[in-house]
Amino acid sequence: MKTVIKVWVDDSAVYIQTTDGKVFSRLFADFPLLRTASPTQRADFKWGKMGIRWEGIDEDLSYAGFFKSAQPPRSAHLNA
Numbered sequence: 001m002k003t004v005i006k007v008w009v010d011d012s013a014v015y016i017q018t019t020d021g022k023v024f025s026r027l028f029a030d031f032p033l034l035r036t037a038s039p040t041q042r043a044d045f046k047w048g049k050m051g052i053r054w055e056g057i058d059e060d061l062s063y064a065g066f067f068k069s070a071q072p073p074r075s076a077h078l079n080a
Contacts, residue, residue: 002067007047011039014052016066022073026066033059 006017013025014034028034034042037057045054051062 002063004047004063007045007052009042009045014042014045014061014066016063016070018073024067024070024073026061026070030069031059031061033057 002018002020004016005019006015008015009028012029013027015023015025017023028037028042034054034057037054037059041054041056044056045052047053051060051064051066053060
């Protein structure tokens with residue numbers, strides 16, 4: 001399992017950076033609850049050892065599931 005060091009969102013996706021400097025992403029469009037959530041709701045998340053939790057919309061995303069279908073990784077320096 002990859003070790004996560006950073007999680008963030010923008011207007012269309014959620015991103016995860018791992019200790020090896022790679023950044024993975026998943027589009028909100030892939031998740032019905034995140035797709036219809038407001039930007040404020042999407043930005044209100046907590047992340048921990050196993051995954052990401054959006055309490056306000058009752059959505060959980062495990063890292064195992066995230067990495068299984070994530071966009072190909074890219075170097076972290078591209079996310080400046």
